[in-house]
Amino acid sequence: QVQLVQSGAEVKKPGASVKVSCKASGYTFTDYNMHWVRQAPGQGLEWMGWISPNSGETNYAQKFQGWVTMTTDTSISTAYMELSRLKSDDAAVYYCTRGEVGAHFDHWGQGALVTVSS
Amino acid sequence: QSALTQPASVSGSPGQSITISCTGTSNDVGGYNYVSWYQQHPGKVPKLMIYAVSNRPSGVSNRFSGSKSGNTASLTISGLQAEDEADYYCSSYTSTTSRVFGGGTKLTVL
Numbered sequence: 001q002v003q004l005v006q007s008g009a010e011v012k013k014p015g016a017s018v019k020v021s022c023k024a025s026g027y028t029f030t031d032y033n034m035h036w037v038r039q040a041p042g043q044g045l046e047w048m049g050w051i052s053p054n055s056g057e058t059n060y061a062q063k064f065q066g067w068v069t070m071t072t073d074t075s076i077s078t079a080y081m082e083l084s085r086l087k088s089d090d091a092a093v094y095y096c097t098r099g100e101v102g103a104h105f106d107h108w109g110q111g112a113l114v115t116v117s118s
Numbered sequence: 119q120s121a122l123t124q125p126a127s128v129s130g131s132p133g134q135s136i137t138i139s140c141t142g143t144s145n146d147v148g149g150y151n152y153v154s155w156y157q158q159h160p161g162k163v164p165k166l167m168i169y170a171v172s173n174r175p176s177g178v179s180n181r182f183s184g185s186k187s188g189n190t191a192s193l194t195i196s197g198l199q200a201e202d203e204a205d206y207y208c209s210s211y212t213s214t215t216s217r218v219f220g221g222g223t224k225l226t227v228l
C-alpha cells in the first residue's frame with residue numbers, strides 16, 4: 001500500500017532553515033509529483049508547491065518563491081522540502097502529499113511539526 | 119493566487135443534508151474540472167473525499183457528492199452523521215499549474 005513517512009518534529013530559531021523529508025513506498029516514486037502543504041495552528045491548508053521526481057521540475061506557490069526548495073533523491077524514494085529564513089509564523093505542520101493526475105491529493109504523509117521559537 | 123472562498127461554518131442535524139460551497143474564478147474552479155474535497159478531523163491528516171468535481175474514491179460513503187456550476191463547486195453531505203463533524207477543504211487546479219485550497223469550513227452536527 002502507498003505510504004508517505006515524514007521526518008520528525010523540529011524546533012528552529014528565527015532565521016534558521018528547516019528541511020523536512022518524506023519517504024515514499026508502495027508505488028513507483030517517479031510516476032507521481034510530490035506536493036507540499038502546510039497548516040499553521042488553528043488555520044487552513046496552504047499549498048506550497050510541487051516537484052516532479054522524474055524530471056526535477058518544480059512549481060512553487062508565488063508566496064514561497066525564493067524561500068522554499070524542493071528536491072528528491074530517487075535512489076531512496078524520498079522527497080525533501082527546505083524552508084529558509086524562518087519566521088514565527090512559519091510554525092506549522094508540513095505535509096507531503098502525492099499528486100494524482102487529476103490534480104487531487106490521494107495520499108498524505110503524517111505531517112511534520114515545525115516550531116519556530118527563540 | 120488567492121484562496122478559494124468557503125463559508126467558515128455550516129451546521130445540520132443528524133439525517134439532514136448540508137451543502138458547502140467553494141467559489142473561485144475562471145482561472146481555477148471555473149476553468150477546470152479538477153476540484154477536490156478533503157475532510158480533516160482535529161489532529162488528523164486530511165482525507166480525500168471527492169476528486170475531479172464529483173468522483174468518490176473507493177471507500178468513501180455515497181452520502182458525499184460533489185458538483186460544480188460556473189466558478190462555484192459544492193460538496194453535499196446527505197444523511198448527516200455525528201462522524202461527519204470535521205473541517206472540509208476544497209482545492210482546485212489553477213491556470214499556472216498550481217493548486218489552491220479554500221479557507222476551510224467547519225461542519226457541526228447538532
